[in-house]
Amino acid sequence: MKFEVTILGSSSATPIFNRNPTSQALNINEHLYLIDCAEGTQQQMLRFGIKSSRIEYIFISHLHGDHYLGLVGLLSSLHLNGRTKSITIFAPAPLKEIVNLQLKYSETVLQYQIDYVDTNPHTAEIILSNQDVIVESIPLDHRIDCTGFLFKQKKRNRKLIKEKLEELNIPAEYYTALKKGNDYTANDGTVYKNSTLTLDPEEPKSYAFCSDTIYTEKYFEQIKNVTLLYHEATFLHDMLERAKSTYHTTALQAATVACAVGAKELLLGHFSARYKTLNELLDEAKTVFPNTELAIEGKAFIIGD
């Protein structure tokens, strides 16, 4: 099952040439989940060949402009391009007021429905559960209400060892029970242990998107053992005081989070415009957590690869 995130933007609030503010396209089993939607997201999707018409869900972490100002343009374009299928937006409650006001004054009546799901900035909640994933909001600690999002693949069924089943002439109607882990009892009373007929499914993988936040342990338990942790790393650690006062995290702190929660891999993003190159941020994080990468525009990361 595909589980891959493409970075559309990696910069923090003030713009820098060739770095866009935050947006990511998450492909889960060929379904498209857009995470944050900064100004320029549409152009970035065009640049990287990701069709916006395929977006099914949009997740907005918070209402600072560098995380959502591309949304109304995107919604308008979907409308102009003939979308009729509804879209679900998970976001802080006031977002719908902002969107509706702009649609009102542009006299736009969308041809498709938007289903808004308000996020709760205080408590982790399951906000979506479908055939592929469970998505939880992650309460963060930023200057304004802000949540991250945890995407957890659903536990898959056991994998049938087809040759074995055929060899034993096990009827197909038992396959569902076998996938669920049941043993098989043949007509002659012989019991075949499930473990001899099936293989373990792939371990469910997970992706945590930790948007803007000061360093805090409040979500550590929730994202324990996450496969890929995206964490903001706005500053180098020599800017710790600035990070604190603006409710952001340093690269060193992001790596500390990755260590503490037992993440398999760390992805740094939300870089301050003061950093023209990003190697120092990467190097700093790697001193604490070696399996770290930079969220570079256009780069795709297979989660659990």
Added chain:
Amino acid sequence: MKFEVTILGSSSATPIFNRNPTSQALNINEHLYLIDCAEGTQQQMLRFGIKSSRIEYIFISHLHGDHYLGLVGLLSSLHLNGRTKSITIFAPAPLKEIVNLQLKYSETVLQYQIDYVDTNPHTAEIILSNQDVIVESIPLDHRIDCTGFLFKQKKRNRKLIKEKLEELNIPAEYYTALKKGNDYTANDGTVYKNSTLTLDPEEPKSYAFCSDTIYTEKYFEQIKNVTLLYHEATFLHDMLERAKSTYHTTALQAATVACAVGAKELLLGHFSARYKTLNELLDEAKTVFPNTELAIEGKAFIIGD
């Protein structure tokens, strides 16, 4: 006196890779006037080396997203970059409600003042007059309230012929009167005609920004003899019905406007995403008005050159 417009965006509503929606940076005597501010304007300014900190005035033609969705991001960045000088925004009245709502939910209190001037979509009005230009709103006819903007250089003083004045020992205190066109009477009663002591100033030039509109003659008189006419040309003329139904203009019609008003030069823009290349639009306009150019991203046009 510098009078130059740089194109920051040329596309219409739906995005196309490498064409941004409408925005233009107008440099008048080294003062920066931003006209429309579509999504991505900040990035375009960075790309073309135009400092957003230098913007003094912002003109928003109407509240379709492809003309203003970059504004809140720009205003926020100016704030984050330490701007304290006030800025004046000429725009449809509801814009301030939209801006204020977004600033409210991002808990941003700008460090600088925004002076809003509401545009009148029904009547041409002088909306700004400073040492360099007079700016008039141009009522257009679009699906929602929409104005263009006419920038007219102020008539300059006559130019002194310095050598002549020195030769005749005319005291400096008379220079102001000479610049204004007065004759000079010497102590011995000799009258020197102003035309022998001064030269004609440069003819004032003008720039008309005709944003989204259906073809209409209602603003022809106002922009008569304009030096450079920017006019939207969303479609080729074979799409006339579509142009009419969406309240847009074809390239042929834009050229007809240029002819009818006696413009010196025509600049086409606001191209539909259906046109991957723009030569056909240019060629069509040139059949009617040869001195036509395309508003291409990054290109600068000296007005009256």
